[in-house]
Amino acid sequence: MDTPMHNEHLTCIDCGAAFLFSADYRARFASDDLALPKRCGRCRQARHDRVETASARYVDAFSDVDARRALFRERQKKVKKGQP
Ligand SMILES: [Zn+2]
Numbered sequence: 001m002d003t004p005m006h007n008e009h010l011t012c013i014d015c016g017a018a019f020l021f022s023a024d025y026r027a028r029f030a031s032d033d034l035a036l037p038k039r040c041g042r043c044r045q046a047r048h049d050r051v052e053t054a055s056a057r058y059v060d061a062f063s064d065v066d067a068r069r070a071l072f073r074e075r076q077k078k079v080k081k082g083q084p
Contacts (some may be wrong), residue, residue: 019041
């Protein structure tokens with residue numbers, strides 16, 4: 001509570017660009033008890049997309065796009081069935 005909120009610039013670990021970590025954002029991160037962002041918005045989004053597509057770590061073993069898609073579809077089916 002004593003810590004004054006201020007805007008800050010962080011360096012993206014992916015592209016090395018400086019990005020603004022605003023006081024507003026900072027407050028949200030603090031309240032959610034999250035680690036500080038390591039990537040700029042663009043790299044974070046790119047990473048997010050990648051994680052969404054590669055639903056599991058073992059998918060990385062497949063370089064074949066079709067295999068990935070099949071796996072992704074399979075997962076979607078499971079989600080629809082309501083499995084954990
Ligand atoms: Zn970046």
